[in-house]
Amino acid sequence: MKALLLIAHGSRRTQSNDEVVVIAEKLKQRCDDQYDIVHSGFLELADTLIADGIKKCVDDGATEITVLPYFLNSGRHVTEDIPHDVNKTKAHYPEVKITIAPHLGSSDLMMDLLMTCASKA
Amino acid sequence: MKALLLIAHGSRRTQSNDEVVVIAEKLKQRCDDQYDIVHSGFLELADTLIADGIKKCVDDGATEITVLPYFLNSGRHVTEDIPHDVNKTKAHYPEVKITIAPHLGSSDLMMDLLMTCASKA
Numbered sequence: 001m002k003a004l005l006l007i008a009h010g011s012r013r014t015q016s017n018d019e020v021v022v023i024a025e026k027l028k029q030r031c032d033d034q035y036d037i038v039h040s041g042f043l044e045l046a047d048t049l050i051a052d053g054i055k056k057c058v059d060d061g062a063t064e065i066t067v068l069p070y071f072l073n074s075g076r077h078v079t080e081d082i083p084h085d086v087n088k089t090k091a092h093y094p095e096v097k098i099t100i101a102p103h104l105g106s107s108d109l110m111m112d113l114l115m116t117c118a119s120k121a
Numbered sequence: 122m123k124a125l126l127l128i129a130h131g132s133r134r135t136q137s138n139d140e141v142v143v144i145a146e147k148l149k150q151r152c153d154d155q156y157d158i159v160h161s162g163f164l165e166l167a168d169t170l171i172a173d174g175i176k177k178c179v180d181d182g183a184t185e186i187t188v189l190p191y192f193l194n195s196g197r198h199v200t201e202d203i204p205h206d207v208n209k210t211k212a213h214y215p216e217v218k219i220t221i222a223p224h225l226g227s228s229d230l231m232m233d234l235l236m237t238c239a240s241k242a
Contacts, residue, residue: 006235030236034236066239071193101238107234111148113230115151118189119222
């Protein structure tokens, strides 16, 4: 059972966190042929932290989890904080394969996304 | 003369700001049939702020500027801070048309981008 766990920074502003949950729901509809389970979680400032998100995936039966950082740049959060929290949680689920995907800004598709948004100004 | 001004949050970490400059350069190569000028700037914590970025575009001859927020969520920075700084700067260039594009998370293409990154885990 494959799971996708979208991890955003988290905000004190509930609406921003809700947007991430909505994006995870859209993603679930979009990728149900590739991932059986999709959840979202946050690095900080929100109820569902990385450990909670991983637990949700495992509770749903995940044997493989792809952690997908919803971050634009390769700052400390992406290079250190997310790997730290993931590795710490991994120890509790030695039977589950957990990998971390690259941040969004590293993808060539970002250019298409930027051009699409620019055309909607 | 049309200009595209990519605006990121800005970071104390130089490398993060440099990534934005590189993305603006890639964007320039990608969209040179649609935009004559491409620059980047930052909301805070960097040398080139929004007013500086707009000035660069105008100095290069821009008559139309599309401000493109490099932000994932519609938080306060996108809904209030960027419009505030853009409107304040607009007053200095009444002959230039300046519009603000939607934030990245609002685009349907975000799903494609997320799926591409997930596949690279």
